[in-house]
Amino acid sequence: MTALDPVLLTQDLIRRPSVTPADAGAMDVLQAALSGLGFTCRRMRFGEIENLYARYGTARPNLCFAGHTDVVPVGDAGAWSRDAFAADIVDEVLIGRGAVDMKSALAAFAAAAAKAIASGQAKGSISFLITGDEEGVATHGTKKVVEALMAEGEIIDHCVVGEPTSAESFGDMIKIGRRGSINVEIRVEGVQGHVAYPHRAANPVPVLIRLLERLQSRVLDEGYTDFQPSNLEVTTIDVGNPTTNLIPGLATARLNIRFNPAHTGAELADWIRREADAAAEGFPGRIELKPAISGEAFLTEQGPFTELVAAAVRDVTGREPELSTSGGTSDARFIRAMCPVVELGLVGKTMHSVDERAPVAEIRQLQAVYERLIARYFETFAPA
Known part of the structure; x- marks a missing residue:
């Protein structure tokens, strides 16, 4: 040997x-x-x-x-x-x-x-x-x-x-x-227009802000046996608007949640979808979510x-x-x-x-x- x-x-x-x-x-x-x-x-x-x-x-x-x-x-x-x-x-x-x-x-x-x-x-x-x-x-x-x-x-x-x-x-x-990990890409599609004529546009930025505020306002948990509390972090917000007088047609963001066994990735994805629906109520555009669970x-x-x-x-x-x-x-x-x-x-x-x-x-x-x-x-x- x-x-x-x-x-x-x-x-x-x-x-x-x-x-x-x-x-x-x-x-x-x-x-x-x-x-x-x-x-x-x-x-x-x-x-x-x-x-x-x-x-x-x-x-x-x-x-x-x-x-x-x-x-x-x-x-x-x-x-x-x-x-x-x-x-x-x-x-x-x-x-x-x-x-x-x-x-x-x-x-x-x-x-x-x-x-x-x-x-x-x-x-x-x-x-x-x-x-x-x-x-x-x-x-x-x-x-x-x-x-x-x-x-x-x-x-x-x-x-x-x-x-x-x-x-x-x-x-x-x-x-x-x-801890588990879920990444979520958020895409809010509105209608581009002139800032002086907002009734002709649908601004996606306030909708995205409302959604992120709703998500961040929740305390996911106080911890779990042998685990620290779960945390949600917004990792980027992007509009890409090069000018001052244009209502953008698109706003995007990404977030990550590191979660303990009090949650599953699927449950968190469902929660984010519900919050997105609530944030977009009355909005003529749409919100697209792409969750990716990298581990439970x-x-x-x-x-x-x-x-x-x-x-x-x-x-x-x-x-x-x-x-x-x-x-x-x-x-x-x-x-x-x-x-x-x-x-x-x-x-x-x-x-x-x-x-x-x-x-x-x-x-x-x-x-x-x-x-x-x-x-x-x-x-x-x-x-x-």
């Missing part, structure tokens, strides 16, 4: 500039490492996106690690202190796009799996569900893979997602749920699985991690259809930033936490 060095594997992954939707050979690097450990690997390509499902063993329970090889663009390359894809180590800190989000986690779990397999701890199955579409629109990645696996009858019992969940210090936070809120109830993950962090770091539902969305929103899921990874402060970086010592600590997690998992859930 070949041991894996998580730092060297992370460097190898970073050197593949896998900016969504490009793969640039990153999936090949990971597949080669897992194949060398005895994993059965399946490439699952949807559209232009490369995905990988790899499994060691056939028995249950099946502990899955989920993550992504794709990264966001570099931005201003000249602002980086090092080439963003060189994966240089400077003063024991690995610099590169994907160092935190989340190629280090891929490498750390692969190295941890290698140790577990070599020591005979894998009393069931270990699997990897990896996509190249997490940083993009996420239509041909984890969502498609989950749907395909479920259609085949594949069973995943529990899943750990390697997103960078730590807030200030490594191991201080684990994500046990996420979910919570993994605290119990044996969340406790063993927290215990693995305590074993290695001595910290008591906060079990949190804060932050944005992740691919955990798709995986939760198959099984309970938690998220555990490095400190996320530099993700998506210039000089994204991860201390080498923390990458190795993450491997150690994953090793303890795997050991505790099979001690807890594998048949005696």
